[in-house]
Amino acid sequence: MEKLTRVSTISGRTMFCHLDAPANAISVCRDATQVVVAGRNIFKIYGLEEDGFVERLNLRVGRKPSLNFSCADVMWHQMEENLLATAATNGAVVMWNLARPCRNKQEQLFTEHKRTVNKVCFHPTEVNMLLSGSQDGFMKCFDLRKKESVSTFSGQSESVRDVQFSIKDYFTFAASFENGNVQLWDIRRPDRYERMFTAHTGPVFCCDWHPEDRGWLATGGRDKMVKVWDMSTSRVKEIYCVQTIASVARVKWRPERRYHLATCSMMVDHNIYVWDVRRPFIPFATFEEHKDVTTGIVWRHQHDPYYLLSGSKDSTLYQHMFKDASRPVDRANPEGLCFGLFGDLAFAAKESLMSAPPSVGDVGRKTYPGGDRRYPIFFFKKPDVTEQFEQVSSALSVFESEAGSSVGMDWFINTAQSYLLSGKPFGELCEHNAQVAKRLNRPQESTTWTMLRIMFSEPANPSLSSNHNLNKSGNLPLVNSFSMKEMSAALSERNKENRQDNLHSLETNLNNNDENEETEGSEGQAEYLFGDAELDDDDLYSMEHDNQAAEEPEYLLPQEAFPLRHEIIDHPSAPEPVQERPESPHVSGSETESTCLTSTESFSLISVSQLLFSPHLPPKFFCPIVKEMLCYYAEQGDVQMAVSVLIVLGDRIRKEIDELTQEHWYMSYIDLLQRFELWNVSNEVIKLSTCGAIMCLNQTSTTLHINCSNCKRPMSNKGWICDRCHQCASVCAVCHHVVKGLFVWCQGCSHGGHLEHVMEWLKHSKHCPAGCGHLCEYT
């Protein structure tokens, strides 16, 4: 045998062959030329040729194959190349000898296990020693020269999933169990394990000793983890841990690569991964050929790291070449970005990128290292990795938002608290909410509210005529919006011209409107143009100032210093693009969205269409637009606006939007509110919602158990009288009458009574009205 040249003679390519049945396990012979495949309905030996698998032998013989052929595991003897062992699902351990002259190669049968045998393992150096682990909780050691086991190791009726002889220590073997434990045994001492530790939660499906490192054991479990343990110290220590995406069925160290191991999963995931345990987040290499779960993996030769064999439930046997593996790291994104709840931003990237000079001059780049906003910077260097890895050190920066700046979520909290959703006439609600939005510097939302009021209020509504801005422009908004919708497409060309005209000729109030729109219209929001009706002169002037002084670097709007926020928070004032193109601000606005109407249109239309339409359009007419608007807001992430409008509009719009979407919005908004601990607001929203699924949120956890105050037994029936002691249970401690209605009680001494009585009492006294001596407090 050409022992020394063996490694170099292995050659081949990625190849596969079809089996007749799903495989459960595979094993190779020592010289890496043959592989045995075993399963419930298959037991064959294949030869590994240069360009394919060749079936050498079918061991499954007999007219009606017995269950002894139904293999859960198989192992080829590493010393004696004619010997094989299989573990059968019926509890038998079978020895096969290929040298037998007849067709039936079965040499020996051990039927000592009472349940399925999960694993068999030959001793790496002792020719005649075989170990088995079974579901019945026993491990047995067989001497191949004898008819029965020489020693039995008891796992205290916990099922054994895997047994492995240590490669370096002659007497040691490891066993993994269904309850998550791993035990180390000395083969000479069957009475008690040497060591035991809990490796995983749930079953440990597999374990594998490191071929070189004496004390290293890798285990894989149902909890989706692969762990590497160091046994050489007095306490077993977890040194590496890899988190995979599915329960780990097999784990095998890669030959000649100290830190590599291959895994495959039990369920759902069909790939084989090779991990570098030092980099547990992303597989080193992946083989993606199988179409069903991989059940057996084995490195073709114990000194060759480039060939991996695998069998699978999809009835194929593969030889994978390492050079054909896919390398997920090549496709991984090396940068990470994440927002915190309060507007903080974390950003991680390669150091080389991070230290790029901040000379770009962009407002946003200022915040890179050297910028004043940078809060802490963490340098995170990986420990030395082998030559195969590029040295990467990344930097993580955390940008903190300034307190009170609009970058944070303060606006959200403020808005949530100050919006009115019910309790007033529709017009007033809108008016109020518009004011709130404006106060918080959110003109777009403000305008939306105003517009909604205009759309859905009765024309005779006094609140409409109270709007002096409308009078100023001398135009009925209803007509405006209508005509704009109808004609916007057709007039878009003319708009531009008109626009230019306006820009140049109009100097006064009209122009103010115009400029204002110019500043903010780049958001492309259809409803936005109505803002002109609502903005105060002051506002308009200031905006105009901004726009005219576009070249000047200082801004009053804080969010500009932080353009990264733009995509995330829907803030209406977005002057940046406008500044870049001060010459043609509207083109982008009106071209990008056909529904985008600019105020210019309305002005241009005044002359054309003012009297063409009746001012009494049914509110229903606007529903499609409003619906679109709500969806827009929701999509922008401002679900608050969508839900608030939904509630305020109520039946006017509800029918238009399908139930599921509404429910989704409600859920998201409520979730947000609860994260900000705005319990009252969230409850109000739940109460006002009309979706069944939302309303039932309020029905959960509403039960309160009470004990009778006399007999101290639980009150089980309705009413005020305890059914055991037949006395009134809840008596006011102040007036000694039964409390029907609001009942308040002290959580300290559990006395209480009528709300008003207790309040009254505690104004004068600090002590409990019942005289128990407790110092009650009412807040």
Add this chain to the structure above:
Amino acid sequence: MIYNIKTHINFIGLYCQNVFFIFMTNVLLVPQEKGMKMSRHISTGPSSFIPENEVILNFFFQRLFSSMPLNDSTVMFLDEEFSGRMDNLTQVMGLHPHYLQAFLRCHYYLLRMDGPLPLHYRHYIAIMAAARHQCSTLVCQHVQEFEQIGVCSDWLRGLEFCPQRLRNLNEINKILAHRPWLITKQHIQALVKTGEHSWSLAELVHAVVLLAHFHALASFVFGSGVNPDPEVTEVNGVTDDICPPAMAGLCTCHLTNSNQGNRNPLRNPDTGSELEALMERMKRLLEEREDDDASEEEMFTRFEKEKKESLLVVSAGFDEEVVPPSPVARFVDDPSFGYQDFARHGEDNPPTFKAQDYTWEDHGFSLVNRLYSDIGHLLDDKFRTACDLTYYNMASHEGVDTSMLRRALFNYVHCMYGIRYDDYDYGEVNQLLERNLKVYIKTVTCYPERTTRRMYESYWHQFRHSEKVHVNLLLMEARMQAELLYALRAITHYMT
């Protein structure tokens, strides 16, 4: 803030009947006497099979605190559970507090805790599942719960009033309830394929677990003759017409009527030796095991024989039973679809499910836990507790290893469902389970609605009631696991 404004007493009263279902309570534990409001029922107590004093709480607590080695947390847990009124089901199950704990955790996780399905869906699915076995006890209970959620109450008028999405579940509901081996990946595909009424995989898994859970629970309810809860029938509105007093007592009346006059007829003179014979057989089997080298073929035939024999084990007279028009029927679609034997004579039988190829521990758990987090652990815990539960007692004998008997029961149920364990000798079933017991097992697992008190009394005369409840627990878990295995295997096939 020490003072806390609290609510209207009436409001509390309304929920008090539901008190037992709430975890968070800090009321003191006060054991409650039973039987104050039972006037309506023919037999009192939690079960119509078991004498009331066997289940009574004193007994239970005595047992709980004296003989059971429970840790503190368990006691705490039970304290919380029972500070209010317990329902009958819990009381009967309470004969095995260890198990009860695992059961309740799982039960409430399924119905109350975070999960893919909204609360009212869960109860509706529970209703649908229980209705398949005409289990009015469970149906009423969940109709009531459904009402308390307070939405979509018109669904309770019947299946045609609930959304199409839920109605789509009918198909797998009926298959799982009666012939789970027929479920295929096509069924899953039909539910999951994109469309207006599609289910997400996570929702589907939740629904499947709920279905299996309530099918099995129906088995338990009938198998141990759990009486309907008195309070449940007292609610107003829709429930009233679903569970009129007479109806609510249906299973009770039905069961007691069927064996009037022979309440203790089966005390044969030779029953005294029955127990000894069983013990003897167990001992013999244990010894034989060592030298019983039955050939593969024989093992196979033994399984086939058990399977075939389970066909013959039929309670007579039910062949073409017409389902009585009951109010529960409104939640049942295709009521004629019932149990059919897995192995039928002269037909193409579906292939046997090889237990080792798709086990709960390896495959089922991973899948279910992946799609519906944490439920795997709870179910795992429940299965384990049920399978490992033992008091080392058999009737009057103590210190007996009952594992062989338990395994026989568990595997016999799986055998009827066509699930085969390679490493089990089905000859043991034949040795250990007498015919009356087999009739009972088959009835309880396959068509529990036909269980009668006579069946319950006809086996194991000398055993305690708590031991028979133990048998029921095993049957219930075995059945649930079988259903789950078939359903999850279909889902796995769909996913690959």
